[in-house]
Amino acid sequence: MAPIKPSAIFFFFFFFFQLFLSLTLARKPHQIDFRSPNLYPEGLVWDSSAQHFIVGSLHHRTLVSVSDAGVAENLIHDPDLPENVSILGLAIDSINNRLLAAVHAAAPLPEFNALAAYDLRSRRRISLTSLPSSNSNRRPVANGIAVDFKGNAFVTNSAENFIWKVDKHGSASIFSKSASYSSHPITANEVYSSSGLNGAVYVSKGYLLVVQSNTGKMYKVDADDGTARLVLLNEDLKGADGIAMRRDGVVLVVSYRKLWFLKSQDSWGEGVVYDGIDLDEEKFATAVAVGGEGRVYVLNGYVKEGLNGNLGRERFGIEEMRLSRSWILEFRICPPNSFSTDPPCITAMVINSYGNYRTWTMHSDHSYYL
Template sequence: MKSTFAISMLLGISSFTFGQNIPIHADKLYPEGTAYSKKQNVFFVSSINTAQIGKLDFKGNYRPFTQDPELVATIGILADEKSNTLFVTNVDNGVAVKTNPATAYKLSEIIGYDLTSGKRKFKVDLGALNPGHPNFINDLTLDNEGNLYVTNSFSPVIFKVDKNHHASIFAQDEAWTGESFNLNGIVYHPDGYLIVAQSNKGLLYKIDIKKPTNIKTIKVDELKGADGLILNGKNELVAVSNASSRIFQLKSSDNWTSANIISSKASMLPFPTTGVLVNGKYHVLNAKLSELFDPKAPRSTDFLLQEITF
């Protein structure tokens, strides 16, 4: 087996320059989301194309985690050690291997798997809460009471799933409409609010957990194409932009009424999506998703989890 360094050099990647980059070798995987388990010391990776959920170690060894035949395209994933659950958003994006006209832009489910065994624990249908409208649930976050909050990129709603798996519409606003992807990345702030990215407008929103009609636009320079968000402590946020193929470091000194872009780094491969913070370092997926929407583009087998430090 080639070393991580050797594979990285074949990809034109220097480990010395960018830290510990982890290659992902899986045919036509097109990873979209990632999560990390501290207990297992592995990353979980979703797939917008094959729907396969896999485990990835720091040496680049990738193996399937679960083989659920109902998965069509897996997007956001979140590992919760407390409940030993991997939460996954399952959608039909219209281009996945298993896409079906009957479910395209309708299917939107949260599925929970045992974090250790991969056995399914529950399934919640969120598309049923928004009938007659396009649905593409995307990212998800968990508050300190065990409630999930889930963005919908094609309809102006945020869903909530409580710890008993009861689903509801948490917030909605017509400002979250427009062409292409709207709401995308989402994180829970320990002071009791959500920070949410709107990709097509390059905006960030602050939404009160207790009063979801209290929606404020965070004053910050435009973050066009903002996808995944990573919160570090209370005052630092990283936004991954697939439009610019850059990863932005933001800081706030006023409880996210406003923020400043402090620094940014380029992704090494096209179309980064999201990432996760592990031991003080950011690990960002380089997903090449633009290839999926280009019928003439060759399909890839190699992707990357890039280490970013600021």
């Protein structure tokens, strides 16, 4: 057996040293603490044009902007909304420069469910669309919002398990009312047991991904005709509330107990939960958003306190989420062959602490790339 050359030893050592640095020397997660007395925010979005977050409120007719430094400012106050309504789900319609908000009045207030649309530049309300009832015995709850490239908004009804559609001009209809939404067992005796369809996100291929809190299921909903199919997952997402999608196709789902990272290879006929982060239940996370540079943030709105009538909290949080470890998924040595002029190399595929897939390749001439 031929002896190993010193240059080869250096090559392998240097490769693993660089890989080790890439996995371990990362900045601390970004923690944003902000003050807004009695806000108890439930919804969260990132406004990339203004470079700030926007949150709603369980008790106020106000939308609040939050900077990276934790500076909270009243962005929009809408006195035309009924007093003490909740502003729940939020979405940014970037093409039409609109902020969309799901507005709901909980008992004992008179029934009220609407989609409010605001101009992000002028901050003036464009429209307030009442969402039609299905004439059932249950009081509807307008909750999650997704918006497509045409300006159509899709709003989940968490109480009655259907989805409204509101077009760009403010015309509303019941859009998706699939029997599949009511065909799975409900988790009993949980804070989310009465909450059905919840967070929703639009996928550019023409469908929605919608999570259901009390069953832990995810549905793929056609954005044209409203037909729904169950997404087959390797585990249920119990208590699922908010949902977001990164540019690399990774879907993020949050409950007050956990943040899940999911990926699919077949446009969400099936999906896999490939990692997760346990959360502080007291903070009661309800929403997840993708901020600048693809960073993942959850909203710590202490919503359970607000639902229980607590009005004493002044500070809330938006917390960056990163996996506590990195995984090397694949490692291989690529020797030269007669068909290639490239030098020998080593390749490693890694999931880093952000949940991103990265590939390291280093050649024996000591050149490497990501």
